[in-house]
Amino acid sequence: MDLDLALYLVLDPVQCGGHARALDVTRAALAGGVTIVQLRAPEWHKRAWLELALDLLPLTRRYGVPLIINDHLDVALAAGADGVHIGQNDLPPDVARKLLGAQALIGLSVSDALQVDHANTLGAMIDYVGVGPVFDTPTKPDASAACGIDGLGALCARSLHQTVAIGGIQLHNAAAVKRVGPGGIAVVSAICTAVDPQLAARQLHEAS
Amino acid sequence: MDLDLALYLVLDPVQCGGHARALDVTRAALAGGVTIVQLRAPEWHKRAWLELALDLLPLTRRYGVPLIINDHLDVALAAGADGVHIGQNDLPPDVARKLLGAQALIGLSVSDALQVDHANTLGAMIDYVGVGPVFDTPTKPDASAACGIDGLGALCARSLHQTVAIGGIQLHNAAAVKRVGPGGIAVVSAICTAVDPQLAARQLHEAS
Numbered sequence: 001m002d003l004d005l006a007l008y009l010v011l012d013p014v015q016c017g018g019h020a021r022a023l024d025v026t027r028a029a030l031a032g033g034v035t036i037v038q039l040r041a042p043e044w045h046k047r048a049w050l051e052l053a054l055d056l057l058p059l060t061r062r063y064g065v066p067l068i069i070n071d072h073l074d075v076a077l078a079a080g081a082d083g084v085h086i087g088q089n090d091l092p093p094d095v096a097r098k099l100l101g102a103q104a105l106i107g108l109s110v111s112d113a114l115q116v117d118h119a120n121t122l123g124a125m126i127d128y129v130g131v132g133p134v135f136d137t138p139t140k141p142d143a144s145a146a147c148g149i150d151g152l153g154a155l156c157a158r159s160l161h162q163t164v165a166i167g168g169i170q171l172h173n174a175a176a177v178k179r180v181g182p183g184g185i186a187v188v189s190a191i192c193t194a195v196d197p198q199l200a201a202r203q204l205h206e207a208s
Numbered sequence: 209m210d211l212d213l214a215l216y217l218v219l220d221p222v223q224c225g226g227h228a229r230a231l232d233v234t235r236a237a238l239a240g241g242v243t244i245v246q247l248r249a250p251e252w253h254k255r256a257w258l259e260l261a262l263d264l265l266p267l268t269r270r271y272g273v274p275l276i277i278n279d280h281l282d283v284a285l286a287a288g289a290d291g292v293h294i295g296q297n298d299l300p301p302d303v304a305r306k307l308l309g310a311q312a313l314i315g316l317s318v319s320d321a322l323q324v325d326h327a328n329t330l331g332a333m334i335d336y337v338g339v340g341p342v343f344d345t346p347t348k349p350d351a352s353a354a355c356g357i358d359g360l361g362a363l364c365a366r367s368l369h370q371t372v373a374i375g376g377i378q379l380h381n382a383a384a385v386k387r388v389g390p391g392g393i394a395v396v397s398a399i400c401t402a403v404d405p406q407l408a409a410r411q412l413h414e415a416s
Contacts, residue, residue, distance in 0.1 A: 046299045047296075071254070073286075074280065074299055075299070077281075078303045089256070091255060091286055092258075098286075099285055
């Protein structure tokens with residue numbers, strides 16, 4: 001499936017208000033221009049992840065948009081999702097590629113130059129890197145230190161992979177983030193908790 | 209690999225004191241008569257699970273003892289472990305069997321008659337059930353209500369699968385638990401925090 005990182009929704013079903021609301025948010029966000037969706041539900045057991053992923057796939061497929069699973073390769077395999085996004089402490093990229101196969105989309109979180117340099121050695125083992133957090137964010141209390149907008153620009157320029165910026169990105173700072181050159185922006189609460197997720201997606205998409 | 213549930217070590221590496229100590233505990237516990245080992249590290253990221261599983265396998269293989277991974281099918285696949293143990297909210301048994309194959313050992317937690325009855329319909333999809341918690345335990349704050357020793361006996365009698373009792377089992381109650389007929393007993397802290405894990409395993413094994 002084609003990879004377009006322009007507007008990357010990290011779907012947190014708890015922030016959305018549960019399974020049914022997460023589907024509503026996704027439907028609206030896809031209509032608003034989201035180009036890739038990642039399911040990330042750290043508080044949930046895997047059976048709930050699987051059930052939501054199976055309900056999300058018909059929606060994302062209708063838009064030709066990939067559905068990525070955070071961390072859990074087994075959920076991705078069970079659901080037949082399009083790929084996974086892994087962090088530095090999750091199962092390593094070579095394991096993900098081996099278990100998911102050549103067609104899967106695999107993203108890796110990087111937060112500093114050392115991690116970008118290592119990611120650069122991975123070649124086609126991964127498809128993109130998530131760079132951040134750009135800003136401090138309450139969503140991931142265990143996240144690395146924020147790199148800021150200038151740091152983001154430097155890390156994206158250093159990367160040989162496609163890049164998506166993540167961490168604290170909202171409508172008011174989206175244009176400034178885009179200006180330093182990431183391949184796209186990833187948002188969580190800016191869409192998941194929006195009163196009108198379709199409008200939020202469209203505004204984030206158009207921000208420049 | 210043969211399934212002998214007689215003395216089932218649930219290895220919690222945090223209780224043991226980290227990766228290296230977990231290996232020491234396992235080595236001693238195997239020498240003391242443990243017949244099956246499950247890795248369960250809910251506080252750990254998966255890369256740490258994988259690294260420990262890869263170090264555990266040569267030890268368990270030397271004793272012909274299966275290494276089972278709690279919950280994470282992807283860790284089991286990545287490590288080449290012998291099977292998984294899943295709870296009622298984890299990925300379902302049919303998914304585990306499909307992803308892990310016919311040879312894998314698959315255990316399922318059950319805590320009441322309804323769950324035993326459902327497990328009975330699964331046939332060879334699973335290899336055994338873990339029945340409990342027998343007693344209340346601080347190790348799993350989200351666990352179901354304790355079934356007690358009489359409840360354990362009834363649930364084991366009701367099961368068509370091999371059974372292992374779990375939850376709050378220590379040396380002082382091991383004999384009473386064994387008397388009601390489970391296929392074995394599973395312990396966490398009774399071995400992981402023992403001053404002498406080999407002695408603890410031998411005493412648990414011999415308790416009658």
